Amino acid sequence: MAKADKQKKKQGIPMPKQKPEDRIHNFNEVALGYTTEQALAEAERCIQCPKPKCVQGCPVELDIPAFIKEVRERNFDEAIKKVKEKNSLPAICGRVCPQENQCQMFCVMGKKGDPLSIGRLERFVADYELQKGVTVRPRSKSSAGGKVAVVGSGPAGLTAAADLAKLGHKVVIFEALHAPGGVLMYGIPEFRLPKKIVQAEVDYVKKLGVDIKTDHMIGRLYTIDELFELGFDAVFIGTGAGLPRFMRIPGENLGGIYSANEFLIRVNLVKAYMFPEYDTPIRIGKKVAVIGGGNVAMDSARSSLRLGAEEVLIVYRRSKEEMPARLEEIENAEEEGVKFKFLTTPVKFLGDESGRVTGMKCITMRLGEPDESGRRRPIPIEGSEFVMDVDTVIIAIGQTPNPIIQRTTKALKTTRWGTIVVNEKTGKTFRKGVYAGGDVVSGAATVISAMGAGKRAARSIHRYLLRKKRMRQRKET
Amino acid sequence: MKGREKDLSSKLRSELLSFGKKKENALPLYGTEECAKRSMKAMYEVLKKLELAPKIKLLKINAPEIARKAKAGQFVIFRIDEKGERIPLTIVERDPQEGTITLIFQEVGLSTMKLGALETGDEIMNVTGPLGNPTEIKHYGLVAVVCGGTGTAVSYPIAKALKEAGNQVVSIIGARTKELLILEDEMRNISDELYISTDDGSKGHKGFVSDVLKMLIEKGYRFDVVYAIGPTLMMKATVNVTRPYSIKTIVSLNPIMVDGMGMCGACRVTVGGETKFACLDGPEFDGHLVDFDELIKRLRVYLLEEKQAVELHEKSGEIKRG
Ligand SMILES: Cc1cc2nc3c(=O)[nH]c(=O)nc-3n(C[C@H](O)[C@H](O)[C@H](O)COP(=O)(O)OP(=O)(O)OC[C@H]3O[C@@H](n4cnc5c(N)ncnc54)[C@H](O)[C@@H]3O)c2cc1C
Ligand SMILES: Cc1cc2nc3c(=O)[nH]c(=O)nc-3n(C[C@H](O)[C@H](O)[C@H](O)COP(=O)(O)OP(=O)(O)OC[C@H]3O[C@@H](n4cnc5c(N)ncnc54)[C@H](O)[C@@H]3O)c2cc1C
Ligand code: FES
Numbered sequence: 106m107a108k109a110d111k112q113k114k115k116q117g118i119p120m121p122k123q124k125p126e127d128r129i130h131n132f133n134e135v136a137l138g139y140t141t142e143q144a145l146a147e148a149e150r151c152i153q154c155p156k157p158k159c160v161q162g163c164p165v166e167l168d169i170p171a172f173i174k175e176v177r178e179r180n181f182d183e184a185i186k187k188v189k190e191k192n193s194l195p196a197i198c199g200r201v202c203p204q205e206n207q208c209q210m211f212c213v214m215g216k217k218g219d220p221l222s223i224g225r226l227e228r229f230v231a232d233y234e235l236q237k238g239v240t241v242r243p244r245s246k247s248s249a250g251g252k253v254a255v256v257g258s259g260p261a262g263l264t265a266a267a268d269l270a271k272l273g274h275k276v277v278i279f280e281a282l283h284a285p286g287g288v289l290m291y292g293i294p295e296f297r298l299p300k301k302i303v304q305a306e307v308d309y310v311k312k313l314g315v316d317i318k319t320d321h322m323i324g325r326l327y328t329i330d331e332l333f334e335l336g337f338d339a340v341f342i343g344t345g346a347g348l349p350r351f352m353r354i355p356g357e358n359l360g361g362i363y364s365a366n367e368f369l370i371r372v373n374l375v376k377a378y379m380f381p382e383y384d385t386p387i388r389i390g391k392k393v394a395v396i397g398g399g400n401v402a403m404d405s406a407r408s409s410l411r412l413g414a415e416e417v418l419i420v421y422r423r424s425k426e427e428m429p430a431r432l433e434e435i436e437n438a439e440e441e442g443v444k445f446k447f448l449t450t451p452v453k454f455l456g457d458e459s460g461r462v463t464g465m466k467c468i469t470m471r472l473g474e475p476d477e478s479g480r481r482r483p484i485p486i487e488g489s490e491f492v493m494d495v496d497t498v499i500i501a502i503g504q505t506p507n508p509i510i511q512r513t514t515k516a517l518k519t520t521r522w523g524t525i526v527v528n529e530k531t532g533k534t535f536r537k538g539v540y541a542g543g544d545v546v547s548g549a550a551t552v553i554s555a556m557g558a559g560k561r562a563a564r565s566i567h568r569y570l571l572r573k574k575r576m577r578q579r580k581e582t
Numbered sequence: 583m584k585g586r587e588k589d590l591s592s593k594l595r596s597e598l599l600s601f602g603k604k605k606e607n608a609l610p611l612y613g614t615e616e617c618a619k620r621s622m623k624a625m626y627e628v629l630k631k632l633e634l635a636p637k638i639k640l641l642k643i644n645a646p647e648i649a650r651k652a653k654a655g656q657f658v659i660f661r662i663d664e665k666g667e668r669i670p671l672t673i674v675e676r677d678p679q680e681g682t683i684t685l686i687f688q689e690v691g692l693s694t695m696k697l698g699a700l701e702t703g704d705e706i707m708n709v710t711g712p713l714g715n716p717t718e719i720k721h722y723g724l725v726a727v728v729c730g731g732t733g734t735a736v737s738y739p740i741a742k743a744l745k746e747a748g749n750q751v752v753s754i755i756g757a758r759t760k761e762l763l764i765l766e767d768e769m770r771n772i773s774d775e776l777y778i779s780t781d782d783g784s785k786g787h788k789g790f791v792s793d794v795l796k797m798l799i800e801k802g803y804r805f806d807v808v809y810a811i812g813p814t815l816m817m818k819a820t821v822n823v824t825r826p827y828s829i830k831t832i833v834s835l836n837p838i839m840v841d842g843m844g845m846c847g848a849c850r851v852t853v854g855g856e857t858k859f860a861c862l863d864g865p866e867f868d869g870h871l872v873d874f875d876e877l878i879k880r881l882r883v884y885l886l887e888e889k890q891a892v893e894l895h896e897k898s899g900e901i902k903r904g
Contacts, residue, residue, distance in 0.1 A: 281710065281843050282710075282841065282843075283661055283710065320709065321647075321710075325711070325712055325713055326648065326651055326711070327651075347844070348844050348862075349845070351847065351850075358850055358851075358852060358857065358880065359879075360879060360880060360882075363847075364847040366846050367840060367847055367848045370840055370841060370846050371846075375667065380891070381887075381891050383665045384665055384666050384696075384891060385667045385840075386887030386888070388883065388886075459882075460876070460879030460882075461883075507843065508844070509843070509844065
């Protein structure tokens with residue numbers, strides 16, 4: 106191989122993007138996706154390892170080299186088929202998975218240059234199919250034929266439902282909100298994950314025969330016990346981690362202080378960014394502080410810019426290295442002009458007489474020894490307090506599971522963080538016939554880990570239903 | 583107006599009196615025809631509409647699943663159409679047999695105006711519920727139910743359930759002026775005593791409902807518990823009346839809500855120095871522990887945008903100011 110060629114192979118094809126100065130004025134998708142030429146060139150970089158390491162980094166065990174090979178040979182239909190054997194939501198995963206910590210982290214190409222852009226290629230084949238129109242093969246008839254209730258329509262619920270439907274079960278998803286998709290719909294903004302993509306993936310799950318009932322909050326409208334009374338044989342709980350955490354410091358209930366969840370629900374789910382064409386308002390000030398350092402904080406900060414804030418500051422109590430957000434999103438935020446204030450945390454919010462926030466008193470931190478998460482613990486530096494003027498604050502310091510189901514269901518074991526205790530391998534809870542997975546079990550994590558949990562639970566629910574049926578038959582004979 | 587109100591009262595009474603009385607049906611098996619017939623048909627259609635007072639309307643809505651489960655004190659969140667806000671309203675009445683719920687609301691802004699503009703046969707896009715915790719109904723002894731404005735609608739199912747639980751119920755209902763009084767006969771029917779007040783004195787006592795409560799307490803009424811439901815200022819005034827007497831006072835808070843299920847924290851209120859979510863932990867709280875001044879400020883956050891939205895929609899002719 107010529108030297109120039111070798112050099113080329115080391116570098117991945119960059120993702121075409123909207124220019125920062127344009128994109129901060131709109132909610133359209135930032136990453137535009139590969140063209141066919143770009144996808145072919147990137148796929149060409151794959152060396153098709155005989156013992157591929159990338160696969161072990163994928164929580165749903167996608168056969169990565171096989172689908173890349175199909176892309177190389179321009180068999181895009183075959184490529185997407187390969188992907189969908191393991192992943193029902195590829196257009197979503199291709200966009201939001203932290204590939205740098207998963208498949209791409211293990212890619213051997215990454216040792217000498219850029220790892221293969223597996224996520225971008227996944228997105229490419231998924232978008233190819235969406236553009237063409239998705240066809241669904243008739244599902245296999247299973248002898249089990251059970252009825253399963255899935256609670257929550259986030260990635261965990263959608264995946265469990267799709268897999269169970271493919272196995273021939275009747276599945277009904279109960280979703281509390283008016284739109285299915287979970288965080289994909291109400292949390293992750295349009296410019297990172299267009300809602301029509303989420304809708305298309307949801308439609309695919311529906312085409313598999315899954316019935317989705319929105320506006321059904323389980324625990325209030327029906328309890329888990331009542332779902333069994335309604336004739337369901339098994340229940341999967343995928344209700345996520347949707348309860349926002351607050352800081353519990355003075356002044357937190359002043360006007361202009363949002364939880365990231367409220368802010369993002371207003372912007373994404375009820376489209377406040379199109380107010381007054383849409384009825385839901387959002388108030389964004391001139392100077393916004395976002396507290397936190399994860400994806401949720403990045404999404405809130407970037408949405409604030411797009412809503413017209415003049416200055417957006419991410420205030421994080423550790424340093425840049427410890428930020429849990431995806432690298433790509435931190436870079437995007439920086440490009441767009443989001444500013445960062447590290448090693449800082451608010452201790453008090455200040456307001457005016459009408460009850461609106463006008464500033465926050467902060468304290469500077471230094472990093473100590475690593476804590477149980479392996480990240481260095483922030484320690485406040487005494488006497489380092491200072492005041493920062495802000496007129497909007499978005500608190501993005503994490504979420505815990507919604508407690509309603511846990512409060513209304515007997516014999517479900519929960520941890521002190523409110524997560525449901527399950528057998529890791531099977532998703533089985535302490536209640537017979539009840540399974541759980543995703544953020545409600547792990548605490549706030551990732552789309553793909555929620556999908557992995559949904560998959561494992563679907564497999565064990567299927568086995569449970571087969572067993573149940575055999576027992577019934579034995580009794581009858 | 584007068585005649586219509588009277589006629590309405592008798593009709594309403596028979597409907598409202600059934601709250602909580604009818605036996606619940608067994609649950610239909612999911613996926614069966616019976617289930618489909620009962621719950622999936624013409625979701626959230628408006629079956630009946632009445633105007634109780636200027637700008638105060640009653641809608642009866644087809645919502646069989648909610649009707650089966652709802653209890654006094656719970657609410658729904660509705661979204662009128664694709665572009666609509668999510669807005670909370672109390673379930674004033676339910677009929678599990680018929681599969682309906684009844685809402686009574688005041689047109690105060692864009693969303694309630696749009697709801698008020700619906701006619702029989704129209705559909706609401708989304709209705710989620712029942713949400714919030716049911717009222718804790720038990721035998722207290724002597725209970726005062728103090729209500730202002732549309733708070734009377736919210737109080738009605740609670741007062742009724744309290745009466746059925748064997749309590750002696752003294753109701754005090756109030757409004758700015760007599761035309762705005764609602765559910766007077768209904769409240770009278772389930773109360774041992776009923777008092778009326780209007781701000782302008784056009785009917786009953788001239789002044790606030792909290793003044794009447796104070797009068798009764800001073801007269802020697804020894805209430806075991808007081809329910810105060812209505813505008814935030816009215817609830818605040820009522821707890822100020824009961825505080826010196828240490829009478830347990832329960833209020834039903836109405837902060838701004840978005841999801842109504844514990845996801846956003848927009849509904850957070852300070853109760854006893856702690857932050858609570860009204861949709862998850864309420865909407866009823868011990869009134870003596872509530873930080874009302876904070877709640878009042880939080881309710882005004884979107885004043886500007888609310889006005890803007892109404893003006894815009896008025897221009898486009900979508901809604902009319904009554
Ligand atoms: C703003 C934001 C950005 C993120 N960015 C990324 C990213 O870039 N990459 C990544 O991998 N991960 C990201 N995450 C994390 C990821 O979205 C979650 O880990 C994932 O969605 C969890 O899936 P889930 O199915 O467990 O729960 P969810 O997606 O939370 O879905 C749960 C669903 O259950 C419903 N529900 C809850 N209670 C009930 C009930 N009682 N009855 C009926 N329905 C109920 C909820 O309304 C919701 O729709 C992000 C999260 C947020 C909030
Ligand atoms: C649990 C709960 C139950 C409720 N039950 C009823 C009911 O049975 N009948 C009824 O008429 N109303 C009820 N409300 C109040 C009702 O939700 C509001 O009137 C409604 O949100 C106003 O929306 P809008 O778009 O029409 O007006 P907006 O334009 O949003 O507001 C117009 C005016 O109303 C005030 N306002 C806004 N939101 C509220 C609110 N939540 N409560 C009080 N004032 C508000 C604003 O400050 C503003 O001055 C309830 C509220 C809650 C939280
Ligand atoms: S309304 Fe969102 S948490 Fe209560």
